[in-house]
Amino acid sequence: MLPPLTHLKETPSQTAGPYVHIGLAPGAAGFAIYETELGQDIAGPEAKGQRIRIEGQVFDGTGTPLKDVLIETWQANADGIYAHPETPDRAPSDGQKRVEPGFRGWGRAISDFDTGGWQFETVKPGSVPGRNGRIMAPHINLWIVARGINVGLNTRLYFEDEQDVNDADPVLALIEQTHRRSTLLARRKKPSDAGHKDLSLVYRFDIHLQGSDETVFFDI
Numbered sequence: 001m002l003p004p005l006t007h008l009k010e011t012p013s014q015t016a017g018p019y020v021h022i023g024l025a026p027g028a029a030g031f032a033i034y035e036t037e038l039g040q041d042i043a044g045p046e047a048k049g050q051r052i053r054i055e056g057q058v059f060d061g062t063g064t065p066l067k068d069v070l071i072e073t074w075q076a077n078a079d080g081i082y083a084h085p086e087t088p089d090r091a092p093s094d095g096q097k098r099v100e101p102g103f104r105g106w107g108r109a110i111s112d113f114d115t116g117g118w119q120f121e122t123v124k125p126g127s128v129p130g131r132n133g134r135i136m137a138p139h140i141n142l143w144i145v146a147r148g149i150n151v152g153l154n155t156r157l158y159f160e161d162e163q164d165v166n167d168a169d170p171v172l173a174l175i176e177q178t179h180r181r182s183t184l185l186a187r188r189k190k191p192s193d194a195g196h197k198d199l200s201l202v203y204r205f206d207i208h209l210q211g212s213d214e215t216v217f218f219d220i
Contacts, residue, residue: 020070020145021110028110039108042073042122046102049078049123052201054109054157054186057116058144061210065116066146071109073120075140080126111146124159124201130170137165137172144207154218157205160185175216183208183215 021029027037043049057065076082083105103123111118122140130136140157158166166172166185175181186203207215 021068024070025108025110039072039106042104042107042120044102046100047077047123048100050201051121052124052203053119053121054203054205055117055119056205056207057118058111058146058207059209063211067111067113067116069111069116069118069144069146071118072143073107073109073140075105075122076125076128077103077105078123078126080128127165134170137162137169154220155207155215156184157186158184159203161188180216183213
């Protein structure tokens with residue numbers, strides 16, 4: 001016979017820790033299991049569009065960078081089309097197939113275990129239709145998990161140099177505190193600061209989990 005519920009002890013909780021990397025990105029955790037890991041190639045060399053690099057860090061409430069972050073990304077291609085079988089047929093401007101070869105649109109970025117810095121390379125996405133046909137500004141969807149985060153956090157990365165379409169974006173418009181919309185904008189770095197000769201566009205996007213600069217997260 002089971003004891004009364006009042007006598008049962010609460011099961012200990014466990015936040016996401018190093019096992020996330022062992023399971024999802026074993027190479028970063030020091031386990032050479034796969035020749036090529038999932039999520040490393042978001043947009044291959046055959047994917048058309050402006051090639052860009054996104055870099056940043058994730059900070060806790062004290063301003064300390066988290067060093068065991070895993071970020072998953074999901075984005076449309078340069079024509080604003082997702083690489084998904086349920087994506088509605090939309091004719092790209094160049095008349096090519098809906099999703100060109102080499103574009104996956106999904107990827108994973110792993111932070112450096114010493115500095116907490118992370119980065120990934122891709123192509124800049126185009127505008128995509130949202131609910132009721134309203135056009136959303138170019139953006140990249142991000143899912144963040146790390147030690148101390150019990151439930152993965154969802155946010156978006158927009159581009160500061162797309163001001164006109166950002167101003168009309170229906171999702172950004174949902175953020176009532178207008179000054180907080182800036183927490184979703186990736187800042188374009190100067191060419192002299194980019195440090196990458198093969199990419200003409202490099203953006204910086206830092207994520208703050210708490211504090212006055214807390215990034216806007218979405219409940220989805």
